Amino acid sequence: MTAKVILHVGAPKTGTSYVQDLLFTHREELAAAGTLYPADRFDAHFLAALDLMELQWGGLEKQAVGAWDRLAEQVRGWDGTVIVSHEILATATPTQVRRAFASFGDGVEVHVVLSARDLVRQIPAEWQENVKHRRVVGYRDFLDKITDPARKGTLASWFWGVQEVPDILDRWGSSLPASQVHVVTVPPPGAPRGLLWERFASVFGLDAATYAKPSGRDNPSMGVPETALIRRINERVNNGVLANEDYRQFVRELLAHQHLSRRTGSPRLTLPPDVRAWAEDLSETWIKVLAAKGYDVVGSLDDLRPAPASRSEAEASFADPDAPDEDQVAEASLDAIVTLLQENARLQAREHALREDVHAAHRELDRVRGLWFRVKRRLVREADGNAVLGRALSFYRRVRGSSSRSA
Amino acid sequence: MSDPARSWVAHLRSGGSTPWAEWLRSPGPAGGYDGPVPGAAQLELVRRLAGARPAGVADAAFTTLADRALRRSGVGRGQPDLPLLVPGRTTAPGVGAPPTDPADVPVDELLRIAVGLLADVVVEAGPLPARTLPQRRLLPRRRFHLAGAPVSVDALRTSLAAAGEVEGGWSPEVLLVVRPLDVHLAEVWSTRVQHGAPVRWGTFAGRWARRDVLPPSADFPRIAAHWAGKVGPSRVHVLVDPTLADAARLVGLRRAPAAARDGFDVHALPPAGTELLRRLNRVLNVRVRDDEREGLVRRARALLPARAAAPLALPEPYRAWAERRAEEVAATLRAGGYPVHGDLAGIAPRHLGAAAPRRSEVLSAALETCLVLAAADGAGGRPSRGAEGTER
Numbered sequence: 001m002t003a004k005v006i007l008h009v010g011a012p013k014t015g016t017s018y019v020q021d022l023l024f025t026h027r028e029e030l031a032a033a034g035t036l037y038p039a040d041r042f043d044a045h046f047l048a049a050l051d052l053m054e055l056q057w058g059g060l061e062k063q064a065v066g067a068w069d070r071l072a073e074q075v076r077g078w079d080g081t082v083i084v085s086h087e088i089l090a091t092a093t094p095t096q097v098r099r100a101f102a103s104f105g106d107g108v109e110v111h112v113v114l115s116a117r118d119l120v121r122q123i124p125a126e127w128q129e130n131v132k133h134r135r136v137v138g139y140r141d142f143l144d145k146i147t148d149p150a151r152k153g154t155l156a157s158w159f160w161g162v163q164e165v166p167d168i169l170d171r172w173g174s175s176l177p178a179s180q181v182h183v184v185t186v187p188p189p190g191a192p193r194g195l196l197w198e199r200f201a202s203v204f205g206l207d208a209a210t211y212a213k214p215s216g217r218d219n220p221s222m223g224v225p226e227t228a229l230i231r232r233i234n235e236r237v238n239n240g241v242l243a244n245e246d247y248r249q250f251v252r253e254l255l256a257h258q259h260l261s262r263r264t265g266s267p268r269l270t271l272p273p274d275v276r277a278w279a280e281d282l283s284e285t286w287i288k289v290l291a292a293k294g295y296d297v298v299g300s301l302d303d304l305r306p307a308p309a310s311r312s313e314a315e316a317s318f319a320d321p322d323a324p325d326e327d328q329v330a331e332a333s334l335d336a337i338v339t340l341l342q343e344n345a346r347l348q349a350r351e352h353a354l355r356e357d358v359h360a361a362h363r364e365l366d367r368v369r370g371l372w373f374r375v376k377r378r379l380v381r382e383a384d385g386n387a388v389l390g391r392a393l394s395f396y397r398r399v400r401g402s403s404s405r406s407a
Numbered sequence: 408m409s410d411p412a413r414s415w416v417a418h419l420r421s422g423g424s425t426p427w428a429e430w431l432r433s434p435g436p437a438g439g440y441d442g443p444v445p446g447a448a449q450l451e452l453v454r455r456l457a458g459a460r461p462a463g464v465a466d467a468a469f470t471t472l473a474d475r476a477l478r479r480s481g482v483g484r485g486q487p488d489l490p491l492l493v494p495g496r497t498t499a500p501g502v503g504a505p506p507t508d509p510a511d512v513p514v515d516e517l518l519r520i521a522v523g524l525l526a527d528v529v530v531e532a533g534p535l536p537a538r539t540l541p542q543r544r545l546l547p548r549r550r551f552h553l554a555g556a557p558v559s560v561d562a563l564r565t566s567l568a569a570a571g572e573v574e575g576g577w578s579p580e581v582l583l584v585v586r587p588l589d590v591h592l593a594e595v596w597s598t599r600v601q602h603g604a605p606v607r608w609g610t611f612a613g614r615w616a617r618r619d620v621l622p623p624s625a626d627f628p629r630i631a632a633h634w635a636g637k638v639g640p641s642r643v644h645v646l647v648d649p650t651l652a653d654a655a656r657l658v659g660l661r662r663a664p665a666a667a668r669d670g671f672d673v674h675a676l677p678p679a680g681t682e683l684l685r686r687l688n689r690v691l692n693v694r695v696r697d698d699e700r701e702g703l704v705r706r707a708r709a710l711l712p713a714r715a716a717a718p719l720a721l722p723e724p725y726r727a728w729a730e731r732r733a734e735e736v737a738a739t740l741r742a743g744g745y746p747v748h749g750d751l752a753g754i755a756p757r758h759l760g761a762a763a764p765r766r767s768e769v770l771s772a773a774l775e776t777c778l779v780l781a782a783a784d785g786a787g788g789r790p791s792r793g794a795e796g797t798e799r
Contacts, residue, residue, distance in 0.1 A: 051693060054482040054483065055484065057691065058690050059692075061693035062697065065693060065695060066691050093487055094488060095480045095488070095595050096480055099465045148503065151504065151505070154485060157484065157487065158488075161487055164503070166503075167502055167504075171487075184767040197462065239617060240610070240612050240613065240614035240617055241617070244667045286502070289502055
């Protein structure tokens with residue numbers, strides 16, 4: 001029987017992909033040591049999360065049918081500790097949390113883990129995630145929506161659903177002892193690179209050094225002109241121009257993740273001074289609420305306090321993605337064009353190779369089918385341009401019935 | 408001191424429909440419910456279910472349905488479970504969704520729960536098998552083929568089949584049913600939704616308009632040319648907005664048969680009915696396998712409240728496109744030498760009705776459909792799995 005389930009429920013943009021990739025990379029060693037990460041790919045629990053929360057996700061939800069129940073079955077079948085991790089679980093409602101807990105069976109010790117980063121870094125990152133998911137909302141519009149206390153609309157409700165740390169922990173942790181609710185804080189900028197993994201490892205009950213093989217997986221951020229460029233691309237390719245699967249492959253993965261996020265010289269996304277002040281106040285409220293709850297904090301709640309900056313410093317560091325430097329956007333666009341040309345050339349070479357394979361297969365098929373088949377096919381082709389032959393073929397097909405097919 | 412929230416929950420579960428604000432002013436009897444207080448949206452949905460409850464829904468069946476609604480979250484993206492606004496009760500400032508008076512819950516949030524509830528009851532009721540057309544006679548007297556607007560064509564096909572005239576045969580008379588282009592597009596959208604598609608009306612229309620392409624069944628010149636190549640243009644009849652009598656006459660019947668209410672394959676639904684099925688498709692995508700979905704959509708469709716079909720206009724940005732395409736189509740058909748029955752100017756879009764299904768009507772349809780199922784359940788008449796011919 002499973003002794004312990006550790007549910008890592010978010011938040012997005014707190015190193016979750018990195019952690020999931022480490023767990024996936026080491027899944028066999030972990031299993032040998034008694035800890036199961038039940039996954040056939042690093043983000044395998046995404047589909048289970050869609051199923052649990054009945055979420056649509058650009059057509060991917062069709063692959064999610066029954067995924068949570070299958071995951072729960074794996075959990076119940078493991079004799080030891082199981083780790084489940086996906087950041088969109090943060091949005092689960094209390095009803096869905098109850099269903100998740102019940103699915104693990106009786107007598108299981110459930111732990112909930114939420115990794116959290118300060119709001120001043122999270123808010124721009126969330127807008128960028130929105131842009132990378134085809135949204136065309138401008139930055140100021142996004143900020144206005146999330147700072148509106150009414151929280152109306154899907155954009156604001158999603159943001160708060162995945163980013164409001166005290167509320168997420170309330171929803172996931174209210175039926176658990178505080179000692180089984182863990183807040184892993186993301187260290188401030190400049191901290192040692194391995195520190196975040198050490199914090200996660202301590203919650204998972206793992207030796208950080210043993211499983212510290214570097215992961216190539218992360219979810220890097222783009223700068224201001226690059227994000228502005230993707231948003232403009234969205235405006236051109238949405239509404240039927242580019243299917244979701246093509247968007248994922250060419251815009252999100254190829255352009256955003258593999259190329260534009262590697263351009264490090266451009267200005268980074270930050271908060272304008274007015275929103276920064278609001279986020280600083282809200283962070284103080286959260287820190288107080290979390291401290292009062294007595295959760296197990298791995299790291300320090302101080303990490304959730306944005307790095308101090310005066311208003312003039314905030315103003316100086318702010319580059320507005322709604323009015324970006326057009327020269328920088330043009331530079332990013334040229335890089336994007338080159339990337340797409342290279343990809344086009346690669347795909348074309350691949351297509352040529354595949355065509356050659358198909359032709360070779362046809363030649364081999366003809367050789368096997370023999371002379372009579374080749375004569376019939378020739379007659380059918382000739383019938384396209386010869387009226388007598390065409391009528392004869394039509395008559396032949398009527399006599400033969402509708403099942404007759406061209407060669 | 409009694410808890411007005413819990414007594415209100417008990418009131419709603421028993422079929423009461425008093426609004427929360429009114430309940431606070433003059434609360435009814437205390438007690439009757441000791442569980443956690445559900446969210447404001449769930450409570451408001453149950454109150455509206457009670458308001459729409461027909462006489463046939465027994466108390467126990469209603470309470471079962473109400474409990475399902477109270478226990479479930481909304482489907483898809485939207486607001487989290489909104490806490491009930493209780494005067495004098497404070498929450499941590501700046502944390503969590505704002506407490507809400509149920510009367511202020513947006514219709515969209517109610518719809519998210521209602522559609523989830525509908526999905527629950529439909530999945531439990533099971534799929535409804537597809538109906539099939541009767542076989543053609545061994546030696547049919549008339550050979551005809553129907554093409555064009557899919558909902559209209561299916562209704563004609565079904566009515567003619569009921570009179571013993573089944574489509575098909577060698578070298579048929581072709582009846583190309585042409586309707587105003589916006590009506591036609593709405594028929595194509597409805598057909599796709601009834602087959603499981605989750606696409607919105609505006610998105611659907613926009614896709615065709617932006618690509619400047621007509622859906623295959625609306626590409627009348629292509630259909631007409633295709634059949635003219637087979638049977639000659641004189642046997643391709645273009646029927647503009649035809650009646651059943653028009654079609655019957657061309658098929659060779661002296662008297663028009665009785666009109667079937669619904670087609671074998673698709674029904675003529677009001678925009679709200681189609682929109683409800685579209686939202687249901689989105690949930691079923693993540694709930695059931697592809698091969699189960701269509702049967703469940705048929706089940707829900709069979710339980711939709713009967714409403715007259717209403718027009719659905721194209722969104723404003725696509726209207727000029729539709730007008731231009733309609734003119735082009737009419738000109739091509741005119742030049743094709745086909746016998747035309749009616750005025751080809753009738754292909755022009757009419758722009759009648761709203762440009763999107765009204766959410767309040769979609770919610771009403773969802774509530775009524777859930778209640779129909781609850782009534783069947785309470786009467787021991789739950790539509791059984793595999794029951795044939797129970798649509799409408």
